Amino acid sequence: MEPYLWEWGSAILRWLHIIAGMAWIGASFFFMHLDALLKRRPDLPEGVLGSSWQVHGGGFYEMRKWTVAPPALPPELVWHKWQAYWTWISGALLLAWIYYAQAELYLIDPAVLDIAPPLAAAIGVSGLVLGWLVYDALCKSRLKDNDAALLALLFLFVVGLSAVFAHVFSGRAAMLHTGAVLGTVMTGNVFFVIIPNQRIIVADLKAGRAPDPALGKAGKQRSTHNNYITLPVVFMMIANHYPLAWSRPWVIPLMVALVTIAGALVRVFYNLHHAGRGSPWWAWGAAGAAMAAAIALSIVAAPGPNGEPAQRAAPQRPVPAEVADIMLTRCSMCHMPQPVWAGIAAAPKGVLLDTDAAIARQAEAIRLHAVLTRSMPPNNLTGMTDDERRVLAAWLSSP
Ligand code: HEC
Incomplete structure (x- = not known):
């Protein structure tokens, strides 16, 4: 019975996790795109930053963005938060289900570090918590107005953390934990900053106070960070199926760095393109170069036990x-x-x-x-x- 439980538990949790993640990332891409498409039109009421007309599913939509808020709040307001929370909850359960409950099979590689399952799990969970605390502290530090410096520091921190994971866990678990730290940062941004700030703004409006623009600004900054983190996270989550991405401990931080650069550059392209600021094709070129480097790295790192180059096997070779x-x-x-x-x-x-x-x-x-x-x-x-x-x-x- 038990093996069926493990297998189905993992299948169902993964199903939920992917669906919640699709809903979250889909909504967040949609709103980033919408923000970039907003056009000022003369007929819009005061307080409306811009609007965008879209056609979908047999009807036409006119979306308007009010900044900071409309003069009176509508009675019904849709909040976008549960997609993010469910992605994290299902991801945390899946992590525990596969990597912590079946630690010997997936989490611990004695050739890397021979530790007891509870200790390994404790290190994994601490990594997630620490990741959020360090990131949040960086965003509240003196660097808070310097997005480029913040993202660069976050990048170095994540690459460093992946190197630590690579020397504690199996390759696939190291890659996955790095992705989980980034996923936790993204959800933390929604849970601890974006939504609470929005709640304060709503409460201010209801009480007739002018909301503090800094609240909206901080929310926007975190949501921009999330946008750049999204693509690298998805790669790290699927990387457990691709052992060439984590074939040796020293490969992992380099892989994390290259994939993060490639994923973030693709977002740079779309963000500028949708905002009508040209088509920076160099970003795609540079992302391609980073992935080419990742492939080259995997070839250098995996020469086989004798250092012999990889060769294709003939289809039906005899088996000695x-x-x-x-x-x-x-x-x-x-x-x-x-x-x-x-x-x-x-x-x-x-x-x-x-x-x-x-x-x-x-x-x-x-x-x-x-x-x-x-x-x-x-x-x-x-x-x-x-x-x-x-x-x-x-x-x-x-x-
Ligand atoms: C202790 C049990 C166990 C042993 C022993 C084992 N495997 Fe596996 N193997 C697994 C599991 C579990 C998976 C599925 C991993 C996953 O979900 O990514 C797997 C997956 C695979 C896959 C498919 C990978 C993919 O993602 O498509 C191949 C190929 C494979 N094993 C080959 C081997 C070879 C070759 C050996 C012997 C050198 C071996 N296995 C020994 C448990 C085992």
Whole structure:
């Protein structure tokens, strides 16, 4: 029963997390775009910054933005906050479900640091809390009016934190925790700054007081930060499927840096483009260069145990007994139709490694997960030796 619980719990939480995240990011992209499209028109009432006409779903919409607020508040006001809160709540549950409850499989890599699951989980949670506290303190420091300096410091802080995670956790957990710190910063911005400030503004308006413009300004600053953080976070969240992005501890902070630069640059393009400030194609070019560097980095970092270059495996290569033996002793207890590894109910990701034919079919996947990177066996639970990886490498590089 238990394995089904773990698998379905993870599937359902991930489903919820992705949907909430889509709603949140979708709404936030929509409002960034809308802000940039607003046009002043002579027929607009006083207090309206601009409006935008849009067509969607069989009707026409006229959106107006009032700054700071309309003279009288409408009785019904839609707040956009639950998408953000649900994204974080489901993400935190998913993190605990996969990485903390199944720490041996996903969180702890004894080759990096052999620590007890509760300690590892405590380090992960502290990282999230610390990340928010440091970021929030930076935003309230003397640098608060200097967005470029703030973003640069935040960038260095996150890259540094990912280096720490990389020396404590498995590669995939280090990448994921870095993304989770950024996701926590984004949600913290909504929960602790943007929404509370908006509440004060609403209360001021109701009481007939003029709201303090600094409140709106701080909210806008945090929401701009969120906009630049969004794309890198999504990459870090999906990176656990791409072991080339975290094949060695020293690769992780560099990868985080490159992906963050690339993602933020793509937002630079859209923000300027939508605001009618030209089409800064250089931003796409630079983002592409950063991703090319990320690919190059993964090639440099993953030469295989003998340093041999990656070569493509022929489709149906014969499987020597030595290779089949390694698969049987190190992999197939999980990767067979009815796995014998406690907690695993079905072959993970449908990958079977129990017969010669199945092994031959997975040659490329074996190269990626057991030779170029060491993502399999997970955290080397079954104790695969370097010699065995060399045998696999030799098999895969033979014509
Ligand atoms: C302790 C159980 C276990 C052992 C032993 C194990 N794996 Fe896995 N394997 C998993 C799990 C769990 C996943 C799913 C990981 C995920 O969800 O990203 C997986 C996924 C995979 C995948 C698919 C990866 C993807 O994302 O598409 C491949 C390929 C793979 N393993 C190969 C191997 C090889 C080769 C070995 C032996 C060297 C091995 N595994 C040993 C548990 C195991």
